[in-house]
Amino acid sequence: MRLLKYSEIRSIVTRSDVVLEVVEARNPLEIKSNVIEYLAKGGEKEYILVLNKCDLVPKYVCIEWMRYFMENNIRALCTSSLKGFGVKKLKQLLLSYAESKKPLNVSVFGLPKVGKSSLINALKGKNSAPTSRYPGSWGYTKSITIYKILPGIYVIDTPGFIPPDVKGLEMLIRSLPTDNIPNPVSIAREIIAKILQNNPSSIEMAYGVVSSDPLQLLEHIAVKRGWFFRKSQEPNIDEAAKTVIRDYLNGKITFYSRPPTRAVPDSS
DSSP states (O other): OOOOOHHHHHHHHHTOSEEEEEEETTSHHHHOOHHHHHHHHHTTOEEEEEEEOGGGSOHHHHHHHHHHHHHTTOEEEEOBTTTTBTHHHHHHHHHHHHTTSSSEEEEEEEOTTSSHHHHHHHHHOTTOOEEOSSTTTSSOTTTOEEEEEETTEEEEEOOOOOOTTOOHHHHHHHHSOGGGOSSHHHHHHHHHHHHHHHOTTHHHHHHSOOOSOHHHHHHHHHHHHTOBOTTTOOBOHHHHHHHHHHHHHHTOSOOOOOOOOOOOOOOO
8 A cells, every 4th residue: 555755745735626535424534634634724724524435324323413513613514425425515516616726736635444535435435547737747657646526627646645633543554455464453452342331232233242351252252253273273363353443434333423522611
C-alpha cells in the first residue's frame, strides 16, 4: 500500500478546489484526519466530510453525526457506495461548485478500508476512463489517477494513507493486512470491548456466544468454530481474533458510535 507523505497531501490539496475526506459513518471521529481539514480550510478549499458505509448504521445515527459536524463548521454528507445512497446528492453538490469554477478539481482522501475506492467508482460511473490534466507535473503519477466524472469536473484519486494524527486501534488495523497484525488477540480484545460498550448485543448476534469478558468471548468463538491448537487442544484464540478483526472491518459485526453529547449547563 502506497502511503502519502504530508508534503504530498499538501501538494494535492493545493491543486484541488474541493477536498473530500471519506470516513466511516460507524465511527467517524476515530478515522477523521484533522490534518486534511486543516490543509483544506487553510488553503480556502471546499472541505466535505463523507460519512460512507451509512447502510451499516441506523438512519438516526447518520443524522446525529451530520448535525454534530455541522455544529462544528464541517459540511458532512452520508453515503453508501455499496447501495448508491447519497451519491447523487454528492454529485449535485459538486455540480453546484462547478457553476462558478471550471475545471473543478476534486481530491478524495480516505484511510484504507473506508470505501473510498467504491465511492470514486460510484462517482465516475462505468464509462469513465483515467485522464490526466497535469501530465508530468505530479512527480508521483503512478500513485495518482485523475478521472473526468462530469463535464468540467475531475476527481483526483489518491492512494490510501495514514495521516500523522490518526493513531491507535484504527491506524493499526487499517495499515496492515490482518494476518500481519502483531498480537491480534490484544487488538481483538480492544475491538470487542469497544463493541460491548457501544452495541452490547452485537457479538452474540454475530457469533452466538455470550460473555462480558473479551478474552472469554474469543475462546467461545474458537470452540464454536472448531478451532483448536493441535498439540495442546486449547482453543485457537489467535484465529478467532483475526476473524473478529476482519469482521469488524467488513461490517459483519454491528457496531456504531454516537456523537459526543454536550454537557448541560448547571442552572443552579
